[in-house]
Amino acid sequence: MRALLVSLFAVALPLAAHHSFSAxxxxxxxxxxxxxxxKVEWLNxxxxxxxxxxGDDGKVVNWAFSGGAPGQxxxxxxxxxxxxxxxxxxxxxxxxxDGSYNANGARVTFPDGRQVFxxxxxxKVPGEKDSKGDEKK
Amino acid sequence: xKQIQTICASLLALGLFAxxxxxxxxxxxxxxxxxxxxxxxxxxFSGMYEWPKSSTGExxxxxxxxxxxxxxxxxxxxGEPFFEKPNGDPRHDEPRNFxxxxxxxxxxxxxxxxxxxxxxxxxxxxxxFQRMTRVIPLDGRQHREGLEPMxxxxxxxxxxxxxxxxxxxxxxxxxLDDYYYSDRNQYRMHSDALRTIEHIRWKDNTTLAYSxxxxxxxxxxxxWTQDFEMKARPDWDQAGLYEYVCEENNRxxxxxxxx
Numbered sequence: 001m002r003a004l005l006v007s008l009f010a011v012a013l014p015l016a017a018h019h020s021f022s023a024x025x026x027x028x029x030x031x032x033x034x035x036x037x038x039k040v041e042w043l044n045x046x047x048x049x050x051x052x053x054x055g056d057d058g059k060v061v062n063w064a065f066s067g068g069a070p071g072q073x074x075x076x077x078x079x080x081x082x083x084x085x086x087x088x089x090x091x092x093x094x095x096x097x098d099g100s101y102n103a104n105g106a107r108v109t110f111p112d113g114r115q116v117f118x119x120x121x122x123x124k125v126p127g128e129k130d131s132k133g134d135e136k137k
Numbered sequence: 138x139k140q141i142q143t144i145c146a147s148l149l150a151l152g153l154f155a156x157x158x159x160x161x162x163x164x165x166x167x168x169x170x171x172x173x174x175x176x177x178x179x180x181x182f183s184g185m186y187e188w189p190k191s192s193t194g195e196x197x198x199x200x201x202x203x204x205x206x207x208x209x210x211x212x213x214x215x216g217e218p219f220f221e222k223p224n225g226d227p228r229h230d231e232p233r234n235f236x237x238x239x240x241x242x243x244x245x246x247x248x249x250x251x252x253x254x255x256x257x258x259x260x261x262x263x264x265x266f267q268r269m270t271r272v273i274p275l276d277g278r279q280h281r282e283g284l285e286p287m288x289x290x291x292x293x294x295x296x297x298x299x300x301x302x303x304x305x306x307x308x309x310x311x312x313l314d315d316y317y318y319s320d321r322n323q324y325r326m327h328s329d330a331l332r333t334i335e336h337i338r339w340k341d342n343t344t345l346a347y348s349x350x351x352x353x354x355x356x357x358x359x360x361w362t363q364d365f366e367m368k369a370r371p372d373w374d375q376a377g378l379y380e381y382v383c384e385e386n387n388r389x390x391x392x393x394x395x396x
Contacts, residue, residue, distance in 0.1 A: 045382075
């Protein structure tokens with residue numbers, strides 16, 4: 001299963017987003033948080049999953065992360081049970097431009113190292129380079 | 138003796154030629170038979186496919202296929218503006234943020250699964266993205282009249298041999314493709330004078346040849362065409378198309394997310 005998920009990430013087909021990444025998310029605000037999944041909305045046009053993240057001050061903030069459309073993910077072999085409430089995850093993505101605790105959730109890493117690319121194809125992953133070696137804009 | 142040798146050589150050559158012709162004919166016949174056909178003998182395109190792709194041409198910083206500007210005819214001087222600059226209003230800059238339709242041909246090039254359902258009189262093309270559905274009459278009828286301009290236009294199809302030709306008219310001015318994901322200042326628009334012509338045929342047993350002609354006399358000086366291919370995906374038959382209801386949980390309309 002681990003190999004499957006890692007390979008899914010590695011060869012994930014880029015798929016069309018219905019939304020404009022650049023309109024919603026700020027590439028100057030990469031986020032990488034760790035926490036516990038509290039809820040999953042496996043709904044169109046994008047999945048959303050929510051993660052309780054404990055800050056340095058001990059305060060818990062519930063972040064909301066968007067991903068690809070359910071159909072896009074299922075055609076990649078990623079189904080709803082991949083992310084479930086109670087799971088501990090590290091999520092990488094970019095924060096919403098409006099400064100809320102919303103972000104795109106591009107890459108999810110589980111404690112055993114498994115990774116899943118949960119975003120739409122146009123969505124970015126922090127630090128990801130394009131074919132020219134430039135950071136994706 | 139020499140005469141007998143000549144006759145033998147001629148017979149041998151004739152036999153080889155006849156064998157070659159017979160073999161070639163049979164291979165062609167087998168290849169032709171292998172292509173799916175409807176009961177009335179027309180090519181049957183029913184099935185699941187990947188979206189139209191081109192192995193060459195312009196790429197987008199997105200996953201959708203985009204038109205190759207090298208194929209474009211020159212823009213018409215004084216014609217409809219082809220590029221629409223963003224103005225900061227998300228309803229203008231990316232209407233799909235609000236679940237507005239992608240339209241045709243843009244939606245057809247979106248990177249999602251496509252299903253063709255065909256019978257004698259109708260071809261239905263359903264695209265998983267936004268569940269774009271085009272019902273294309275094949276019964277010889279003409280375009281409807283008196284309609285308001287549409288996102289997906291008004292298609293009619295006819296056969297030219299084993300090639301299906303679909304002409305679509307009556308569009309409203311809308312985004313031509315997704316190229317603006319590469320350059321926000323190049324939101325490419327077609328006009329309401331757009332007429333598209335699609336040619337669809339089996340290239341081989343696993344691939345459709347799919348060409349799109351853009352005839353937009355308000356924008357371009359001449360029609361232009363780009364060739365694509367659509368890969369058949371029988372392995373997607375079991376799953377079929379997944380539902381896509383944009384309005385279900387569109388939590389970030391225009392970039393304003395809410396929890």
